[in-house]
Every structure is written in structure tokens, then in C-alpha cells.
Amino acid sequence: MDIKQSLDKLFSLHNFGIKLGLDNIRAFLEHISNPEKSLKTFHIAGSNGKGSTSAFIASILFEAGYKVGLYTSPHFVRFNERIIINGKYIEDEFVAGFINRHNDYIDKHGLTFFEVTTAMAFEYFKENKVDFAVIETGLGGRLDATNVLNPLACIITSISLEHTNILGDKISQIAFEKSGIIKPHCKVFIGKLSDDAEAVIEKKCNEVKAKLFRLEDYLIEKNDIVELYTEEIELQDWEIPLKGKYQRYNAALAVLTVTKTLDIDKPSVVYDGIKNVIQNTLIQGRYEYIRKQPFILLDSAHNPDGLKVFLNEFRNEKNKYSKTLLLFSALKDKDIDSMIKQLVNIFDEYYLTEINYERAEKLDDLKKRFDKFNIKTETITDKGKFISNFLIGDKNNCLVVTGSMFLLGEIKSILEEF
Structure with missing residues (x-):
């Protein structure tokens, strides 16, 4: 099979859906000689911020002179991302x-897309002899296919209600699933969590004798200023290319993790790792202006907490545009109503579309949800035509695309044609 046939085969494995459990991945990894056992890893879970935090960790390690593998999901345009x-x-x-x-083997054992992709990443990192691998979980943590690692550090960025049909409908239940990545005697780093979530994480750490580091214990906050102080480094006036105060928390968590795990204490390495995160890791979709005049702003907010932090930032600049438009879609296993509630009276025009993905909320159902909040919407079936019409409109308009990383990927693919 060539690359197209191989990717067609790989994407067809989505038909097997999500299989929670580690038996399949463990057997497959044993079949390919357990590449994961040779890797020194940082394992990251979280409802929001895990992709950005993973990127910051990888970028700092790269600036420190290491060869670093980075495994994240989903991709936007190309699987290789x-x-x-x-x-x-x-x-x-x-x-x-x-x-x-x-x-x-894949056919015989009915492996899923994520199981195969995870094993592929591990083998690729082993063959290329990376010094460290930064591994982001897929869904949850405890039963996630990545949870076969014995990592140097476990990082939990945030915990909010998501995938409630699978992970549970209480913060404590979701925290339990995320805490499943914590291994005996490893170092554990947590972002700003609720008391309920933190209690679950602390209990797990005590059970397996893992050392817990809380980001809040090292932070000083003054209005929009975020400073980090550890025994190894002080992070004060720092340049961060990803917009939003929440990205400062993600970056600070990455710095805390790296400095406490590997004793990296050169300020220039840390500062350059943060400053160069986009070019070092090719991270996308985080408050990303992909077009200007007219403006198209992409953000990967895909749950209520993620949307809240995005909107807090966007409100500060929305008045500089002639008109603001929203293009929105979401997966059906998200808390869509809580997301919609936050969108009331934010945008001048609202447009809805459907993602080309088996877990997508149907367009008619999505419109009914917006109708409940008395938000006037238009439905879009031809995304390409919609984007084309927007690009020839008022040069000072701004189109915000959010709700799902899968939607962002579709819009990025369309924009490659313009």
C-alpha cells in the first residue's frame, strides 16, 4: 500500500469506535517488541490545555539540546501532525x-485507529532514538491507549466535565479517570484544579507514593501578570506567542515540570522554549489568526471551560471589528448547551455547520439547541462556499471558528485552496 492507501486503511479503523482498555494495545506493543519500554516520557492528561502544555514541554526540551518526540491528537489537516x-x-x-x-495483525485483532497510531508513535520514537517523548492522552487517562508508559513525570492540566457518557458526570469521577496515568514513585504536576479534583489526585499520589507538585504553590498573580518561582528558575518578564492568560498557566506548568524533573535551570533555555513553541512544535489552533483582512480566528475550544477562557480573551478585542461572525459545530458527546449559553449576545451573526465525523452533532439538532437560547442562526452545508463569500466581504470583519478541533481542521483544509 502507498501512503494514500495506508491512510485510508488507518482512517477506516474509526469504524471500530473507541475501545477503553489496555489489553489490545499491550498485546500489539508486545507483538512489535515493546518500543514504549525504551522511551523516557512525559505523560500529559487534562480536559483543556494538554496540547499546549505538551508543546511547551517539548519546545523547552528542544531548546535544551535534546531530541524530542511529541505525540498529540487530533490532527488538523494531515495525519502526520x-x-x-x-x-x-x-x-x-x-x-x-x-x-x-x-x-x-490489525485486521485479525480489530485494533482501533488510536491504538494503531499510538503504537506507531512509540515505534517511530524508538527507531529515531529520541532522548525524550512527550505523550498526550487521547480520551481520559486510566483506560487510554497511551497508559502503558512508566513516565518520568505525569502532568494533569485541568479537569472539567467532558465525555460524560464515558468518563462519568461528576468532576471527581473524571479526576479519577485522569489520575489513572499516575504511576508509582513518579513526579506528578497539576495545573489549577478544583478542590474536588485535587483531592482525588492527591489521594492517588499518596496511594502510589508519587510526589505531587501544585502549580499554584509556585505562582504569583497580579491582574493579568503571571509569574513563576521555583528553586531552579524565576519566570517574570516572558514572551509568549500563544494568546490568552490561560496559555501562561500552560507554559508555567510546563516550566515547573521540566525544571523539577530534569533540573534544567538556564533561563535562556526556558525563555526560548516558550518563545519558540510554534516553530519548535508546529502547534496550531490556539487563538490562531489564519487570515487577516478579513480576519479568520481559529480556536480549539471544545468544551464549556475551554470556550469560557477563549471568550474572556475575545471580548477584549471584538469591538475593533466591523462585524463578528461565529461558525460553530461540536461533537455530540460534549456539553453543547453549556457552550451555547456562553455564546449569547457575543457575536453579530451565528452560523452552524456539521463536522464530517461519526461523533458529530447533527446540524438539525444543533440548530434546535441554539433555538432554545433564542439565538438566530443560519445553517451552512457548503463550508467552502461560505468561506469564499466571507473572504470577499468587508475586510474588517472577523469570523471565529470554534467548537471542535475537527471543525478547525476542515476549515484549514478549505483555506489551503484560497
Whole structure:
């Protein structure tokens, strides 16, 4: 199979859905000689911020002179975005070769897309002899396919209600699932969590004798200023290319993790790692202006907490535009109503569309949800035509695209044609 046939095969595995549990991935990894056992890893879980925090950790390690693998999900346009070493995507040849070598095993054992992709990342990092691998969980943590690692550090960025049909409908239940990545005697780093969530994490750490580091214990906040002080480094006047105060928390959590795990204490390494995170990790979709005049702003907010922090930032600049428009869609397993409630009276015009994905909320159902909040909307079935019309409109208008990373990927693909 060539790369197109290999990716078609890989994407067809979505038909197997989500399988929670580690038996399949463990058996497959044993079949390919357990590449994960040779990796020194940082394992990151969280409802929001895990992608950005993963990128900051990888970028700091890169600036420290290490060869660093980074595994994240989902991708926006190309599958290769999921697996990166020092700012370079995995090669098509490796992807195709992996699928070809293991095609019979994949079929025989009914592996899922995420199980195969995770194993591929581990093998790629092993073959390329990375010094460290930064691994982001998919869904949850405890039963996530990535949870076969014995990491140097476990990081939990945030905890909010998400995937409630799978992870539970209480913060404590979701915290329990996220805490499943914590391994005996490892170092554990947590962002700003609720008391309920933190209690669950602390209990888990005590049970397995893991050392817990709370970001809040090292922060000083003054209005919009966030400063980090550890024994190794002081983070004061720092330049961060990802917009939003919440990204300062993500960056600070990454700095705390790296300095406490590897004793990296050179300010220039830390500062450059934060400043160069986009070019070092190719991170996308975080308050990203992908077009200007007219403006198209993409943000990967995909749950109520993520949307809240995005809107807090966007309110500060929305008045500089002639008109603000929203293009929104979401996956059906999200708390969509809580997201919509926050969108009332924010935008001048609201447009709804449907993501081309099996877990997407149907367009008619999405419109009914907005109707309940008395938000006037228009439905969009031809996203390409919609984007084309927007681009020839008022140059001072701003289109915000949010609700799902899968929607962002579709819009990015469309914009590649313009």
C-alpha cells in the first residue's frame, strides 16, 4: 500500500469506535517488541490545555539540546501532525511501512485507529532514538491507549466535565479517570484544579507514593501578570506567542515540570522554549489568526471551560471589528448547551455547520439547541462556499471558528485552496 492507501486503511479503523482498555494495545506493543519500554516520557492528561502544555514541554526540551518526540491528537489537516520529532512531521514512508508490516495483525485483532497510531508513535520514537517523548492522552487517562508508559513525570492540566457518557458526570469521577496515568514513585504536576479534583489526585499520589507538585504553590498573580518561582528558575518578564492568560498557566506548568524533573535551570533555555513553541512544535489552533483582512480566528475550544477562557480573551478585542461572525459545530458527546449559553449576545451573526465525523452533532439538532437560547442562526452545508463569500466581504470583519478541533481542521483544509 502507498501512503494514500495506508491512510485510508488507518482512517477506516474509526469504524471500530473507541475501545477503553489496555489489553489490545499491550498485546500489539508486545507483538512489535515493546518500543514504549525504551522511551523516557512525559505523560500529559487534562480536559483543556494538554496540547499546549505538551508543546511547551517539548519546545523547552528542544531548546535544551535534546531530541524530542511529541505525540498529540487530533490532527488538523494531515495525519502526520500527530507525530513529530524536533519540529518535523513523521515521514509518509514510515506511516505506510508501519501499516503494511502490521496490516494482518490489525485486521485479525480489530485494533482501533488510536491504538494503531499510538503504537506507531512509540515505534517511530524508538527507531529515531529520541532522548525524550512527550505523550498526550487521547480520551481520559486510566483506560487510554497511551497508559502503558512508566513516565518520568505525569502532568494533569485541568479537569472539567467532558465525555460524560464515558468518563462519568461528576468532576471527581473524571479526576479519577485522569489520575489513572499516575504511576508509582513518579513526579506528578497539576495545573489549577478544583478542590474536588485535587483531592482525588492527591489521594492517588499518596496511594502510589508519587510526589505531587501544585502549580499554584509556585505562582504569583497580579491582574493579568503571571509569574513563576521555583528553586531552579524565576519566570517574570516572558514572551509568549500563544494568546490568552490561560496559555501562561500552560507554559508555567510546563516550566515547573521540566525544571523539577530534569533540573534544567538556564533561563535562556526556558525563555526560548516558550518563545519558540510554534516553530519548535508546529502547534496550531490556539487563538490562531489564519487570515487577516478579513480576519479568520481559529480556536480549539471544545468544551464549556475551554470556550469560557477563549471568550474572556475575545471580548477584549471584538469591538475593533466591523462585524463578528461565529461558525460553530461540536461533537455530540460534549456539553453543547453549556457552550451555547456562553455564546449569547457575543457575536453579530451565528452560523452552524456539521463536522464530517461519526461523533458529530447533527446540524438539525444543533440548530434546535441554539433555538432554545433564542439565538438566530443560519445553517451552512457548503463550508467552502461560505468561506469564499466571507473572504470577499468587508475586510474588517472577523469570523471565529470554534467548537471542535475537527471543525478547525476542515476549515484549514478549505483555506489551503484560497
